Amino acid sequence: MGLATLVGLDSDTLGPRFSLVSLLPTSAGTLVVAFVVAAGAPGEQPGWDEAVRTARTLDASDVALLGVAVLVVAVVLHPLQLQLVRLLEGYWGTGWLAARITAPLVARQRNARQALIERATLDPATTDPAATSVPADAAVADQVRRARYPSDPLLPTALGNALRAAERSAGRRYGLDAVVLWPRLYPIVPPAQRAVVEDRRDQLDLTARMCATFAGVAVVTAALLWRYPLWWLLPLGVLALSVLAYRSAVAAALSYGEALHVTFDLYRFDLLAALHLPLPADNAAERQQNKALSTWLRQGGPAPEAYRHLD
Structure with a gap:
């Protein structure tokens, strides 16, 4: 039973992406901080026994209130996911x-x-x-x-360079600007391939959120435990988890970039059909047409001269 369930919500209500990317990291970070506070910090020497005694005194209303607080924080932070990833990229x-x-x-x-x-x-x-x-x-x-x-x-970070490499190279062999064309290609990608792309994007967002959450928790727990050297291993361990999560985010970015390449390889002609443009005769004609299309959609210029309307 999760914290959201205690307040009458479930994964279907919240959406699987929100539950995975926002609610799970927020819940994990909150539980670590709550444990440190329940153990007695910062007012007195923390102890496992004190944490257990405090936990046993909590009733359903206390846990539900904690669940509401976690849910509110997760909802507030969810729209900032893109900005968080860009921050980790080095913008x-x-x-x-x-x-x-x-x-x-x-x-x-x-x-x-x-x-x-x-x-x-x-x-x-x-x-x-x-x-x-x-x-x-x-x-x-x-x-x-x-x-x-x-x-x-x-960019100054490994994550930023991995994502920029994917953005620059996906579709480039065909003359397509992936940054410009991806929002137009994505809606027509078949469900099976879309599920692959979404799964890899969720992995990227989850690990990025875990990285930021654990880094924040490491700072908070260090502030709560700085007077107790025996407990310094906790914030250090949480910080190590943040570093591990960042490395996982880089690996997820590489996997996501691979999915982008595959999507352009397989479905770029579906994009031309959806835009009612004629299919090119060969690779040279494809590159020329796609470069003109990318330029037109990105910054204007000559519009396509002919359309092909399906019967």
């Missing part, structure tokens, strides 16, 4: 402080990308010119580089 503004923080982090990302480029570059002195395949290590390095890093400009 921190253009002010002086943001620039000072961003510069060394971007340099670190650039060095990591350069190391992959060097691993993927074949040495003519040691490479057999007659070889028909690329060495495995070089191939893997090139694949990782393309998945994790876009061309310049780089």
Whole structure:
């Protein structure tokens, strides 16, 4: 039984995405902080026995009130999910402080990308010119580089670069601007593929929310427990969970980017049909048509010259 159930709600009422992305992390963070307070912090030395005694004194109305508080916080924070992900991506503004923080982090990302480029570059002195395949290590390095890093400009975080790489490369081989075309392609994607995309996006949003929630909980519990060194392991452990959640968010971003690529590969012609545009005869014609379409939808310009209306 979850906290929302105690106040008369269930996952069907709230929606599975809200329950997973917003309610679950908020509930987990609240329970950790509530445990620390129930254990006696910050007024006295925390203890497990004190936490158990406090928990036993709670009645149904106390738990329901806690459930309402968690639900309200989750509802208030849910619309900010996109801003949270963008914050973790490294969109921190253009002010002086943001620039000072961003510069060394971007340099670190650039060095990591350069190391992959060097691993993927074949040495003519040691490479057999007659070889028909690329060495495995070089191939893997090139694949990782393309998945994790876009061309310049780089963002200061691994999550931001993984998502930017996906946005820049999905559909690019066909001349499509994924950022512009994705909102138009998504509604016509078949349910099976849409479920894959949504599942991977939910994984990304959940791990990003877990990262932010655990980081906040680590700060709060550190403030409550700073006078009790024996309990410092708790905020440190929560902080470690935040770091782990961030790494999971990067992995989820790579998986989400792969789903975007597959969707453009399989259903880009359905997009042209939905826009009543003729199907191209070959790859060159496709790229030319898609580039013109992307430019028209992004910033105006010459409109399509002909439409193809299905009978």
